[in-house]
Amino acid sequence: MISVAQSQLDSQPSSKMTMKHNIENGSSTPFHSKKRVRFASGEFGAKATKNESDPEDSDASFITSTTTNTSSKKIKVTRPMRNVKDFVRNALDERANGKMAGYEKLRRKFQASPEVFDEQSPAPSSQELQMTIKALTSVVSRLDTKCESLVEDIIATNWVGRDNMFVSAYVKLLANLVSAHAHYMGSVTKMLVQNLGSISKVRMNLPGYEPVNKNTVYDRVHFALQYILDLVPTASTSTLYPLLVQCYPHQKDNKVEHILYVDNCLRIIDYVPSIRHKLLTVIISHVIKIDIEIQGDLEDLDDSVGEQLEAEIMQVDVEDDVSEDEDSDDDEEATETTDKPEAEEQDAEEESEDDDEESDAEDDFGGETPEKRLKRLRESVDKLDNLLDLLFGYYAKHIPETEADKIPTREVTESYENLQSTFWQTIFPTYQSRYTQFLMFWAAQRFPHFSDHFSALMVQRMIDGQAPQHTRITSTAYIASYIARAKTVKASDVKSVVNLMCRWLGDYMNLREAECKFPDANRYRWFYQVVQAVMYIFCYRWRDLHFLDEEDEESIELHLANSRSLPWIPDLHVLKRVIGSRFNPLKVCSQAVVDTFADTAFHLQFMTCWSIIEENKRNGLGPEEYMLDCYFPFDPYTLKKSRRWIDPVYIVWQPAKPEDEDDSDENSSDDEDDAAEWPYKVDGEAEVDEGDSSETHSM
Known part of the structure; x- marks a missing residue:
């Protein structure tokens, strides 16, 4: 199945990033991947030669070397790959016989943080780790519950900030892992869902690699989800949906966290239609909770403070303390996920720290000063505004505007009926939503x-x-x-x-x-x-x-x-x-x-x-x-x-x-x-x- 996420990921400029390899002798040699990743029809990675079906040849055939005015040539590192495969097999064999040294060394390859340099225990290069992943993929049937600690380390490793070839190999391992061992589906899916919110800059800026942005990260996560669900379709309702509900941001979380998560949920339901209606109902239910909380807080405010906030809401075009540039950034947030929300998230964190330093004078609102309460209400209104804008944008695609005399298609009618069902179930019985x-x-x-x-x-x-x-x-x-x-x-x-x-x-x-x-x-x-x-x-x-x-x-x-x-x-x-x-x-x-x-x-x-x-x-x-x-x-x-x-x-x-x-x-x-x-x-x-x-x- 060819997805939009696959084609986007395939065309990312990071496919030509410089990689530092440490294969046998520990030396670092720069290589440039000249082959774009092919994410199509279940194929991971690029096939460079007709002999690449041979596992020992294909494992390293994506590595190329370039020099000025010369054509790139393939450098096959068959021996290092075979050594890595031998090392993985030996570690698992020794683990079965009660010897843990090789197994623990294998675990440390995934535990070592690429973001932090450790002279005593340096992180393996991307190529070395990628060969290890390929080796594990070939023996995935052996990664049963006895190797659960190793699997947890694999799932926890930073993969979203590396190059496309690494991502290709890693997703293939995850797919094979959940196919061979169904009990890992929850852990793998949870890791992917947790990557649908805000992502720290550290994870997207690994030493020795070109930085990736949020769009690239989310494309990769969606590609992994889509690929895995194609192999195990039943996981969409049994595993993915409950985790999406479980990981949903709390209504008091900041605007950026909500926008990123909801935007990614709306992407998911386009390729997982089996959970569309249920997930949209969950999203709307969370939005209406924010709506009701705002109305309740407005009623509790003093008349003068409440009228000030109400006037701001009504007269935003005239008296809005958000600049036009910031409004422009908000527009980009709601329509497509960019790197802008991260900066705003950092600002929000800094503002939160500043708030902690303010006076803790108590009032009638549980210790919250009027200034803090007013500020929080403004943020809640802005959050609600952006979330509703996202939902309107989503439904505008699925219930498109057309000529008045046209009859809606079956797909359009289904989208409307699903919204209407959510309305009767969630919105209609709710009092005071605005x-x-x-x-x-x-x-x-x-x-x-x-x-x-x-x-x-x-x-x-x-x-x-x-x-x-x-x-x-x-x-x-x-x-x-x-x-x-x-x-x-x-x-x-x-x-x-x-x-x-x-x-x-x-x-x-x-x-x-x-x-x-x-x-x-x-x-x-x-x-x-x-x-x-x-x-x-x-x-x-x-x-x-x-x-x-x-x-x-x-x-x-x-x-x-x-x-x-x-x-x-x-x-x-x-x-x-x-x-x-x-x-x-x-x-x-x-x-x-x-x-x-x-x-x-x-x-x-x-x-x-x-x-x-x-x-x-x-x-x-x-x-x-x-x-x-x-x-x-x-x-x-x-x-x-x-x-x-x-x-x-x-x-x-x-x-x-x-x-x-x-x-x-x-x-x-x-x-x-x-x-x-x-x-x-x-x-x-x-x-x-x-x-x-x-x-x-x-x-």
């Missing part, structure tokens, strides 16, 4: 078929009387937020959803209005959620809820200028009946939604709500815990980097009443200020304090 759910918001708009399906499922769950109440309430918030904010949703679809919701409200009124004596948020919470959803959609999509041509601005403005109500869709008028009933939803629904709906409905000549609102205020609105919160999952997306995926498909709030239009009505004028940025402060939260029933919090 940004992760936008993956679904974005993906559903890639094809009209996806959008219709997503809307239909939400509506179905919203009106399902057998579903738990928190499921119905959450579904109502999602469908309202999606219809209001999704730019690609057609006017006909907006009408269909609102018609259905209004008919449901009418049926509910017919069934239960007689029993209602006064507004009761606990008893009729589901009903109030639907009312609030319709009001919310009306404020955003009123241009789609009448029979005029929504593109005919002149007709719309003419109606408004003549103080004439627009020809609204018939089912919408049930809202007037609902608002004037004893259910009195304006007393229970979020005041941010109520006030903005009242202002919008008044300006559009749909209905007047001020008298009811004033009466409710005079009588008291009741305890906040009985009122609905203003949670709509697709509130404004403000992350500075990943918002580029959302902005093209997102409807921003625009009040129905122009800002420069005077209004003599005192109530309407007072509420116009709220409507201008309705219903959000800088962080996208409701202007009123959120109050929830225990059922809502159980989400």
Whole structure:
């Protein structure tokens, strides 16, 4: 199987690096490999001659010597290779007979660190170690559990920073090892997975070798994984997947560690499709934990500090203390792994050391000073931003944008369905996530078929009387937020959803209005959620809820200028009946939604709500815990980097009443200020304090 990783590795410039060899007499002679590594169809290394099938000839045939103005010639070191093979066989034979001297000497070849010069026990040259690896490959069946200590040393040796020929031989040994001894699969795979995170510069800059960068290291690791999994396919689910979950960075680890690991996981699932859905679910689950932690920390901050951070998040394009150059580096991080993250990782370590030297004055946050807490929150927001940008980029490749009338392919549909499954399993049940759910918001708009399906499922769950109440309430918030904010949703679809919701409200009124004596948020919470959803959609999509041509601005403005109500869709008028009933939803629904709906409905000549609102205020609105919160999952997306995926498909709030239009009505004028940025402060939260029933919090 020929992979992208193989071809990339094959073309690395390190294939022509200078090597220092110490074969028999300990002298160091420079050689240049003139043959590129061939990683294809299970072949490791380059075949130079037709006789290279002979193990004793092929073992050293890749070594060449070059001089100025002369062609390179092959130097066969058959005798040294045979000596190495004899040494390995003798060491294993003696080990079987209880003599450990040769075996321990063999182990020290792999234990010696090439990064540090030790005069007493110098590390073997790359060529010597490579010949040892080839010799071990020929007797791999003997490396059973009795030789486990030697195998551990082989697995622990630094191989990623050497030349391509060494990597070729080493990966071949690993592949043969796990094929002959299945119990080594876990150790080998774990070593490879542990190389998917940050890599120290020391490991990539071995003395006597040209430095390698992170891209080269990761290409080599992916090549090794892919080659081994081709030989042992069952290991992908039994071994690789559990280790990828086990080695996943902790949510408090720095941004660079997360970006590198997630980026490499996304590479893995492209050539190991059997774990794609499960691994993407794990990644999204970790991302949403960071998301929730940020929202919780924001709520715990003092008002002034929280508003400062919220303002920074909202106004990053204007007031961002990250330079354009650093933003450029971040872009490179999220799209391809480079050496940039390592420098940032070092900076992060230095900053961490500086933090340790700061005052340890305790506050209400477990000993964390406000400055440290604010700094940590900024880093968490940046981490979340970059991780979501990676995920959007991944799904953009698998759910590509195409013409609206095109039917998605089977592969595209499968990718969307997998994301949707993860959404229902992980994102939908999670309360207080702020940004992760936008993956679904974005993906559903890639094809009209996806959008219709997503809307239909939400509506179905919203009106399902057998579903738990928190499921119905959450579904109502999602469908309202999606219809209001999704730019690609057609006017006909907006009408269909609102018609259905209004008919449901009418049926509910017919069934239960007689029993209602006064507004009761606990008893009729589901009903109030639907009312609030319709009001919310009306404020955003009123241009789609009448029979005029929504593109005919002149007709719309003419109606408004003549103080004439627009020809609204018939089912919408049930809202007037609902608002004037004893259910009195304006007393229970979020005041941010109520006030903005009242202002919008008044300006559009749909209905007047001020008298009811004033009466409710005079009588008291009741305890906040009985009122609905203003949670709509697709509130404004403000992350500075990943918002580029959302902005093209997102409807921003625009009040129905122009800002420069005077209004003599005192109530309407007072509420116009709220409507201008309705219903959000800088962080996208409701202007009123959120109050929830225990059922809502159980989400």
